[in-house]
Amino acid sequence: MLTLSGVGKRYPTGDRALSDIELSLPKGQVLALIGPSGAGKSTLIRCVNRLVEPSEGRIALEGCELTRLSGAKLRQARRAMGMIFQEYALVDRLSVMENVLSGQLGYVGFWRSFLRRYPAPAVAEAFRLLERVGLSHAIDKRADALSGGQRQRVGIARALLQNPRLLLVDEPTASLDPKTSRQIMRLIRELCAERELAAIINIHDVALAQQFADRIVGLRAGRIVFDGKPQALTAEILTTIYGEEEWDTRVADEADETPTTTPASLTLGVAT
Numbered sequence: 001m002l003t004l005s006g007v008g009k010r011y012p013t014g015d016r017a018l019s020d021i022e023l024s025l026p027k028g029q030v031l032a033l034i035g036p037s038g039a040g041k042s043t044l045i046r047c048v049n050r051l052v053e054p055s056e057g058r059i060a061l062e063g064c065e066l067t068r069l070s071g072a073k074l075r076q077a078r079r080a081m082g083m084i085f086q087e088y089a090l091v092d093r094l095s096v097m098e099n100v101l102s103g104q105l106g107y108v109g110f111w112r113s114f115l116r117r118y119p120a121p122a123v124a125e126a127f128r129l130l131e132r133v134g135l136s137h138a139i140d141k142r143a144d145a146l147s148g149g150q151r152q153r154v155g156i157a158r159a160l161l162q163n164p165r166l167l168l169v170d171e172p173t174a175s176l177d178p179k180t181s182r183q184i185m186r187l188i189r190e191l192c193a194e195r196e197l198a199a200i201i202n203i204h205d206v207a208l209a210q211q212f213a214d215r216i217v218g219l220r221a222g223r224i225v226f227d228g229k230p231q232a233l234t235a236e237i238l239t240t241i242y243g244e245e246e247w248d249t250r251v252a253d254e255a256d257e258t259p260t261t262t263p264a265s266l267t268l269g270v271a272t
């Protein structure tokens with residue numbers, strides 16, 4: 001449903017962020033994008049919805065070539081892509097419900113949304129979504145009264161309200177504790193399965209990526225250096241992506257204990 005062919009990005013500063021990206025994402029697939037800082041993960045996600053303009057290559061969503069679109073047609077195509085950001089991007093002084101409804105901005109027109117009058121079906125759907133993400137008790141709360149995990153749930157409900165076919169998720173767990181991070185990743189995973197949504201999730205936590213994604217793509221210096229199943233991510237491949245590190249023994253060494261043979265996947269939570 002999403003295809004990137006020969007995509008590259010060079011910023012006006014001269015920094016080359018992406019080179020020769022070839023990627024095809026089928027419907028319903030959850031793809032985790034991993035790689036060290038500066039590898040190009042955010043740039044790749046932003047090229048897909050054209051927040052960043054690719055310098056070369058083509059990106060097509062359900063047969064529609066996004067890289068050729070502009071103006072109203074681009075805005076319309078963007079509605080098929082739900083964005084979920086690390087920093088939640090909520091309006092603090094608005095309620096949970098109003099924040100979710102603001103996902104309708106592209107549909108209802110500026111004045112109507114400015115006056116905060118939303119169509120009844122959108123409000124009903126927002127109620128359903130808030131219930132689904134576990135926030136039915138907090139509908140009237142102001143966004144700034146929520147925990148990080150709750151804020152992320154609002155962001156997820158807001159992205160889903162526009163009924164996207166693809167989710168673009170940028171560091172969804174960066175500011176969350178380990179348990180909440182797992183809950184948020186599980187929720188995204190379940191929602192993708194329920195709605196046959198494809199997702200690209202930019203994530204630093206390799207163990208979470210392995211646990212909740214169908215497929216892992218590793219970027220290094222703007223190039224794809226791994227594309228495969230989570231189980232195929234060996235210590236050797238992690239070295240290709242991140243550089244030298246004793247993946248199997250790192251936790252034990254740092255705790256000054258006898259090195260163990262802990263599998264790579266269990267020791268990678270902080271590998272960035």
Ligand SMILES: Nc1ncnc2c1ncn2[C@@H]1O[C@H](COP(=O)(O)OP(=O)(O)OP(=O)(O)O)[C@@H](O)[C@H]1O
Pocket residue numbers: 011012013015016017035036037038039040041042043044
């Ligand atoms: N707006 C920009 N202008 C110039 N260079 C940029 C810009 N945004 C990113 N870059 C450069 O592009 C490269 C890729 O950055 P990007 O933010 O996509 O990496 P990332 O893998 O998402 O990193 P992180 O995990 O730290 O968020 C880096 O060299 C970065 O310095």
